[in-house]
Amino acid sequence: MVTAAIWPMLDYSRVPYRLYHDAEIYAREQQRIFQGPTWSFLGLDAEIPLPGDFRATWVGDTPVVVNRDATGAVHAFVNRCAHRGALVRRELSGNAKEHICIYHQWCYGLDGGLSAIPFRRGIRGQGGLDAGFDMRAHGLRRLRVDAVCGAVFGTLAADAEPLEDYLGPPIMAQLRRLFDRPVRVLGYNRQRIRANWKLYAENTRDNYHASLLHEFLVTFGLDRSTQVGGVRMDGRHRHNITWAEANSDTAEFAREAYAGARVRNDYLSLKEPAMVAFHPEHGDKLNLAVTSVFPSSVFVQISNSLAIRQIRPRGVDEFEVFQTMIGYDDDSPEMTLHRLRQANLVGPAGFVSMEDGEALEIAHRASRPEPDRATIIELGGGGAISDRDYRVNDVPLRGFWSYYAELLGIEPAGAVR
């Protein structure tokens, strides 16, 4: 049983490898984090525009269906029949008037309520359910649902704080910025990584790795740690925005800074440089805004490439990154083409993201044999967890672990928050 004694340091600057590899911890995460008082991104209003539209998704290990009812209201429920526990909706998306389990054809309405049971009264008075069976008590387990500008979130916990409070002002501002116009889904991609899901949650908060692991950024002079940028968190430090401003450094300053790193800066040119061009579209200079929402939702702007990522755990040793690529309804055909080209930057084959799959797998593989040793999280210094207006830091990882420890009930006395 893991306890608060597991932490070597009260500022979460050391994280024992056990936390990435222990099946009992994984089970506790499912219960206390994913089924606990957190909110998860479920999908977009734009994906279920019509009454009856549904999509299947996940909250941690739990299969979930989100759909729109005849009145236009959005509901989400656990995709598991009250009768025998089978998946009710097997398709990933579609349109339906009701959801019927194939096993014994129990039937549920778009609000998740149990609406019909075959042979409920038996045949010729024989068999069937007792008269006292209460159909209203046996609907699909419902999630609480709320949305920010068309981004639908859900929680399995009745006692979760309201979504807006959970996200906090900086995250709300970023979501309002990203979803400032109606969006259009351009497509999905999926990546299966043989590593623990938390390595990815950390990775999206890790500013330090970006221009070192993803050398494409620096090789072609696209994004460098010398730019104006940093990290901004919510009050509880569980979420984070990694941000940077376009054209905010000079080539000369970058050459000097990278002289000591084993990364060759700005020495090649693309034959099709239009692919990486940045056209500002939110009335600010940000060309990088990666918004990580605890535990497993990430909203990503890399130049004009816009996406939402869900981290979907698949056991202690594997997760899927499910990415929804978006543009705006009012994009010109030229802008849509630009986004499709720029999508080359991200996803499992992305010029500036493919390496994450390899980096997390080798970290997971090599850390397993010695669970009592610990990773170092100390870029930007230890101690207090706070926003930084520079890029060489991994402070938001400590924020992630601080809230993680609280939810898992392993927060040590005197720990930073």
Next chain:
Amino acid sequence: MSLDRAAVYDLFAEYGGLLDETRYDAWLALFAAECRYNVVSRENHERGLPAALIFCDSRAMLEDRIMALREANKYNIHTDRHLIGLPRLIPGDGEGLAVEVPFAVYQTDQEGETRLFAAGLYRDRLISAGGGLKIRDKLVLLDTFAIPTLLATPL
């Protein structure tokens, strides 16, 4: 365009062989001067969604892919083995010759463990150029769209 099955078979045999030998410049030479190369998940294709995993709508973008693979990107150390099935010639009146070819790619790591990395279908349009067949358009329609680890070396 006259049907020269032997030339089509030769082209796809070269295609897989050159990739597995990591002879990417020779592989690029199988494409026409103006060409497209897109890798699209079946999930998006069936829903009519345009986003691709790899989207090269010019030869320059395809050459950038290979340059980045050599100079910048890092990926799992492995070898590829393409198993390319029989080309199915698709009748039609468009430019050149339309073909559909099923494929599988196995990846083997440094310690000799092989896994199925991808299965799918090539939908290509081939043209005559420079005395031989060249690939004008290639759509790699990916059945295995839950990409294992990452996609770096070309399919």
